[in-house]
Amino acid sequence: DAGITQSPRHKVTETGTPVTLRCHQTENHRYMYWYRQDPGHGLRLIHYSYGVKDTDKGEVSDGYSVSRSKTEDFLLTLESATSSQTSVYFCATTGAWGSEQYFGPGTRLTVT
Amino acid sequence: AQRVTQPEKLLSVFKGAPVELKCNYSYSGSPELFWYVQYSRQRLQLLLRHISRESIKGFTADLNKGETSFHLKKPFAQEEDSAMYYCALLNPGQNFVFGPGTRLSVLP
Numbered sequence: 001d002a003g004i005t006q007s008p009r010h011k012v013t014e015t016g017t018p019v020t021l022r023c024h025q026t027e028n029h030r031y032m033y034w035y036r037q038d039p040g041h042g043l044r045l046i047h048y049s050y051g052v053k054d055t056d057k058g059e060v061s062d063g064y065s066v067s068r069s070k071t072e073d074f075l076l077t078l079e080s081a082t083s084s085q086t087s088v089y090f091c092a093t094t095g096a097w098g099s100e101q102y103f104g105p106g107t108r109l110t111v112t
Numbered sequence: 113a114q115r116v117t118q119p120e121k122l123l124s125v126f127k128g129a130p131v132e133l134k135c136n137y138s139y140s141g142s143p144e145l146f147w148y149v150q151y152s153r154q155r156l157q158l159l160l161r162h163i164s165r166e167s168i169k170g171f172t173a174d175l176n177k178g179e180t181s182f183h184l185k186k187p188f189a190q191e192e193d194s195a196m197y198y199c200a201l202l203n204p205g206q207n208f209v210f211g212p213g214t215r216l217s218v219l220p
Binding site: 033035040041043044058100101104105 | 155161
């Protein structure tokens with residue numbers, strides 16, 4: 001499991017509220033990713049990081065921001081949650097280019 | 113742009129029957145291709161990658177550059193193979209592109 005944890009594992013929030021999801025890894029992996037998983041779409045990349053304070057946008061980054069102040073933590077923030085952001089969010093890491101991605105257990109977010 | 117397609121949302125086969133999960137990709141360079149699997153209530157995990165040419169849990173996948181395909185095959189399906197399968201492509205920018213997934217259901 002590459003020591004990847006996500007918190008919270010489940011969250012229900014109201015439209016318009018801010019939400020922060022946390023990904024924590026203990027493998028000292030350089031690359032970290034946030035995906036959302038939706039039926040019919042598979043996994044879509046939201047944001048990724050290639051080092052501390054180095055982040056970039058993915059395919060579906062609108063409405064999301066990220067921060068990485070330490071190697072082990074990658075935070076995903078929804079500034080003002082919308083119902084379209086109801087999804088399962090996965091964090092992943094890789095230690096080197098071209099290597100296997102290791103996934104966290106996922107966070108199920110429901111925006112009412 | 114890189115794209116991965118998996119035409120079947122759901123594939124049902126009987127135990128002991130052969131199974132083939134289709135994956136096609138669009139990519140202009142030399143792709144790195146992977147199959148990930150997600151069993152019920154478990155996290156995604158790597159099943160196999162084309163450069164290793166391994167057979168994992170009886171599954172194999174051959175990269176066909178002419179047909180831009182990376183189909184996953186197993187000669188005799190088992191009930192424990194029931195899961196969600198994702199084909200993924202790795203691009204030079206270190207970003208994985210995942211297909212929409214195929215849910216495999218192996219019936220007893």
